[in-house]
Amino acid sequence: MIVDPSADDRLDRAFMALADPVRRRIIARLSRGPATVNELADPFEISKQAVSKHIQVLEHAGLVTRTRDAQRRPVHLDPAALEALTAWIDRYRLIHEQQFRSLDSLLAESTTAEASSEASDPAVGEAGRRTEEERS
Amino acid sequence: MIVDPSADDRLDRAFMALADPVRRRIIARLSRGPATVNELADPFEISKQAVSKHIQVLEHAGLVTRTRDAQRRPVHLDPAALEALTAWIDRYRLIHEQQFRSLDSLLAESTTAEASSEASDPAVGEAGRRTEEERS
DNA sequence: CTTGTAATCAACCAAATGGTTGATCAATGA
DNA sequence: TCATTGATCAACCATTTGGTTGATTACAAG
Numbered sequence: 001m002i003v004d005p006s007a008d009d010r011l012d013r014a015f016m017a018l019a020d021p022v023r024r025r026i027i028a029r030l031s032r033g034p035a036t037v038n039e040l041a042d043p044f045e046i047s048k049q050a051v052s053k054h055i056q057v058l059e060h061a062g063l064v065t066r067t068r069d070a071q072r073r074p075v076h077l078d079p080a081a082l083e084a085l086t087a088w089i090d091r092y093r094l095i096h097e098q099q100f101r102s103l104d105s106l107l108a109e110s111t112t113a114e115a116s117s118e119a120s121d122p123a124v125g126e127a128g129r130r131t132e133e134e135r136s
Numbered sequence: 137m138i139v140d141p142s143a144d145d146r147l148d149r150a151f152m153a154l155a156d157p158v159r160r161r162i163i164a165r166l167s168r169g170p171a172t173v174n175e176l177a178d179p180f181e182i183s184k185q186a187v188s189k190h191i192q193v194l195e196h197a198g199l200v201t202r203t204r205d206a207q208r209r210p211v212h213l214d215p216a217a218l219e220a221l222t223a224w225i226d227r228y229r230l231i232h233e234q235q236f237r238s239l240d241s242l243l244a245e246s247t248t249a250e251a252s253s254e255a256s257d258p259a260v261g262e263a264g265r266r267t268e269e270e271r272s
Numbered sequence: 273c274t275t276g277t278a279a280t281c282a283a284c285c286a287a288a289t290g291g292t293t294g295a296t297c298a299a300t301g302a
Numbered sequence: 303t304c305a306t307t308g309a310t311c312a313a314c315c316a317t318t319t320g321g322t323t324g325a326t327t328a329c330a331a332g
Contacts, residue, residue, distance in 0.1 A: 012157055018225075019155035020320085021148055031228035033235060037279060050321055052280065071278040071329050082229040086222045089154075092167035093218040099169055156290085173309060186291055188310065207299050207308045274332080281326070289318070296311070302304085 011088060013061035014081055022046070023054050030064060030077040037073065147224060149197035150217055158182070159190050166200060166213040173209065 017023055026040055041051035055075055058064045062081040066073050153159055162176055177187035191211055194200045198217040202209050 015151070015160070016155040019152040022320090024151070024224075028228050031231040031235070038277095046320085047322065048279075049281090049323085053320075056280090073279065077228075077232050079229045079232050082225050086225050086229075088160075089218050089222050092164050092213075093215045093222075095167040096213050096215050099167070158290090174307095182290085183292065184309075185293085185311090189290075192310090209309065276331085277329085279326100279328085282324085283322105285320105285322080287319085287321100290316090292313105292315075294312090297309085298307100299309105300305100300307080302306095 010062055010081075011084060013057075014063060014085055015088075017057050017061035017063055018085070020054065020057075022051075023058055026051075026054060026058065026075075027063065027077065027082075030075060034067075034074040034076045037075070040075065146198055146217075147220060149193075150199060150221055153193050153197035153199055154221070156190065156193075158187075159194055162187075162190060162194065162211075163199065163213065163218075166211060170203075170210040170212045173211070176211065 018027070022044060025043070029035060029040060029043075037048060037052055037055060040055065041048045044051060055064065055066075059066060059075075063078055065076050065078050067076065068074075154163070158180065161179070165171060165176060165179075173184060173188055173191060176191065177184045180187060191200065191202075195202060195211075199214055201212050201214050203212065204210075
């Protein structure tokens with residue numbers, strides 16, 4: 001019954017939560033404003049209990065929060081968690097682009113002068129880069 | 137042998153692919169440049185076959201591509217697919233923010249005389265929003 | 273107190289997921 | 303040719319996931 005509130009684990013649950021198309025539709029609906037479980041369940045063919053479970057997954061992932069209004073439990077979107085996801089994706093996407101950029105400049109330099117600056121060269125990627133250029 | 141038709145289905149697979157922490161680590165590694173299956177499998181405790189399966193999932197989701205170099209099959213990151221993911225997330229995140237913005241301006245209008253509101257409690261304002269229902 | 277409504281809990285089930293091991297394919301190099 | 307290396311295929315297994323139905327809790331209104 002470990003509750004493991006690790007930040008990395010949160011990211012894990014968030015990605016996991018968005019993996020399901022039903023939950024993504026719920027997120028999409030919530031972006032227009034809060035809604036109750038019944039309202040959220042309405043567009044789906046599945047049972048209300050199933051939707052309730054989906055909401056629990058989203059809540060546990062930190063993507064939504066819930067308040068109380070009499071018997072109702074309105075669900076609210078928490079955009080901060082979504083931001084963390086885009087941050088993760090963009091991180092590696094941008095590193096990848098950066099990698100290409102430095103390769104380009106490296107090639108440009110080698111034409112102008114001697115390529116003595118092998119230096120650090122963490123670019124295992126560079127070595128691998130060469131192996132590409134294949135048929136498409 | 138259906139070959140992944142709809143674009144919506146692609147998004148589905150992409151989110152599903154990123155739900156697994158092993159696959160996200162693979163993506164992180166690939167952001168530094170292409171790598172072979174053996175290279176990718178090295179940091180993990182799991183078998184090479186398991187990593188191979190993960191790569192197939194990523195490939196089927198359009199997140200990576202593979203080329204050929206002798207026996208090796210280098211895996212390359214495809215940043216375009218990652219961009220599609222951030223696009224989806226940002227869409228609803230921004231709609232949500234927009235919603236807040238209009239709520240704020242609405243409140244601001246009602247108190248044109250003075251800008252006393254310190255953003256107050258938007259959650260309460262939202263709760264009243266459940267008037268927008270689509271119970272059919 | 274009783275009824276009705278919103279939502280969750282509990283037990284259960286089928287299918288998908290992630291992992292394993294052993295065999296096989298494909299390309300290289302002796 | 304034959305052994306080696308890189309990677310996949312195939313069968314199998316344990317756990318997780320997403321769904322169901324039926325009972326139960328929590329409020330609000332008669």
